[in-house]
Structures are given as C-alpha cells and as structure tokens.
Amino acid sequence: MVDLEELGGRIRRLRLAAEMTQEELAERSDLTAGFISQVERGKTSISIDSLMMILETLNVHISDFFRPTEERIVFTDEDTIDLEREGVSHFLSLVPGAASRTMEPVKVTLAPGERARLDPFSGEQFGYVLKGEINIAYGGQKTSAKKGESFYSAGMHEIKITGAGRNDSEYLWITSPPYF
Numbered sequence: 365m366v367d368l369e370e371l372g373g374r375i376r377r378l379r380l381a382a383e384m385t386q387e388e389l390a391e392r393s394d395l396t397a398g399f400i401s402q403v404e405r406g407k408t409s410i411s412i413d414s415l416m417m418i419l420e421t422l423n424v425h426i427s428d429f430f431r432p433t434e435e436r437i438v439f440t441d442e443d444t445i446d447l448e449r450e451g452v453s454h455f456l457s458l459v460p461g462a463a464s465r466t467m468e469p470v471k472v473t474l475a476p477g478e479r480a481r482l483d484p485f486s487g488e489q490f491g492y493v494l495k496g497e498i499n500i501a502y503g504g505q506k507t508s509a510k511k512g513e514s515f516y517s518a519g520m521h522e523i524k525i526t527g528a529g530r531n532d533s534e535y536l537w538i539t540s541p542p543y544f
Contacts, residue, residue: 367406368403368406368407368408368409369405369406370406371403371406371410372403372404372405372406372407373404373406374429375400375403375404375418375422376404378419378422378424378429379400379404379422381466382422382423384422386400386401386404389418389421389422392421393414393417393418393420393421394417395414395417395418399414400418403418415429439458439459439460443458443459443460444456444457444458444471445457445460447470447544449480451478451479451480452472452473452474452478452479452480453473453474453475453478453532454471454472454473455470455472455473455480455544456470456471456472456473457469457470457544458470458471458536465542466540466541466542467538467539467540467541467542468538468539468540468541468542468543468544469536469537469538470536470537470538470544471494471534471535471536471537472525472534472535472536472537473532473533473534474496474498474525474526474527474532474533474534475527475532476527476528476529476530476531476532476533477526477527478526478527479524479525479526479527480524480525480537481522481523481524481525482519482522482523482539482543482544483522484519484520484521484522485519485539485543486519486541487518487519487539487540487541487543488516488517488518488519488539488540489515489516489517489518489519489523489537489538489539489540489543490514490515490516490536490537490538491509491514491515491516491525491535491536491537491538492513492514492535492536493509493510493511493512493513493514493533493534493535494511494534494535494536495511495531495532495533495534495535496510496511496527496528496529496531496532496533496534497509497510497511497527497528497529497533498510498525498526498527498528498533498535499525499526499528500515500523500524500525501523501524501525501526502517502521502522502523502524503517503520503521504521508528509535519539519543525537
C-alpha cells in the first residue's frame, strides 16, 4: 500500500522542480487546485487516471515515479569524474548525475594563465576560490578573486576565468541549472 503523504510529497517536489504552482499543475492536468493541494498534503487518495494526468504534465514516466530512490547526501573522491575541458588542468564533476539535478558543482584547477570559459546560459553561477587567485572577465567587467572570496552572477554574459599568480588556482564553480 502506498503512503499518501509520501506520494503527495513526491508530486509536490516534482511540481516545484518544474517551477509550477498548484494552480498551473491543476489547469494543465485538468484537475482542481484544491485537489492538487489535498493530494500533496496526503489528505486524499488519487486515482491512477489522475496520477497519470499529473505525471504526464510533469513529464515523468510512472515507472520513474515509483522507482525507489535512495538520496545520497555525501559523495567521496571516488564519485568524482574528471571532465576534459580544453585549456584547463582539471575540471572535476563533484556529484555524479548532477546534470539531472537543479545545480551542478565542479572543482576547477587552473595553472597560471590557463582559462576556463562558459557561454551565456539561462541561469546563475557561483564560484568560491579554494586556492590561489583568479581573474574574472564578465559582461565587459574585469576583476579578480583570491582564496576565500567568491563570485556570483547571472548567466546572461560569457564568463572567462583565468588562473593568476605563480601557482595553480582552485575554485568551486556551481551553475543552476546544470550547464557544464
């Protein structure tokens, strides 16, 4: 037997991930907002037909919806994936499967003069310098950040990050939605 609160919670998380209000989900799936609210709070049961309409609206296959998920919150060095990026010493994906999540964290290592760049995208980015210093060119502005400093911007302009100084630089770089 399916727990109504768990089922409703899954629907709510999927709806929020799709950036829909209860009203939008209800309208697109030919249901009422009140019904969606009750289902999400586990206050009422749901027919297979109604569930299928909701999942179709959210673009989720029913087998994926009921597939057991064990959410990991800790990842080790063995989980990382070294990605090839031209002109970059190391471009390390820190969370496997991050491209299917709402943000994507990587750790970038740049030798002096090496450059990482990102084309404009619809989203935001954040970086935190772990070691050394980096130069940042974004939207006609040029600045730098050193160990312990961070940068944050919308993805509306190309960004170029260059290793500065005499030693390697390392920084965390997170995009939302995933872009790397």
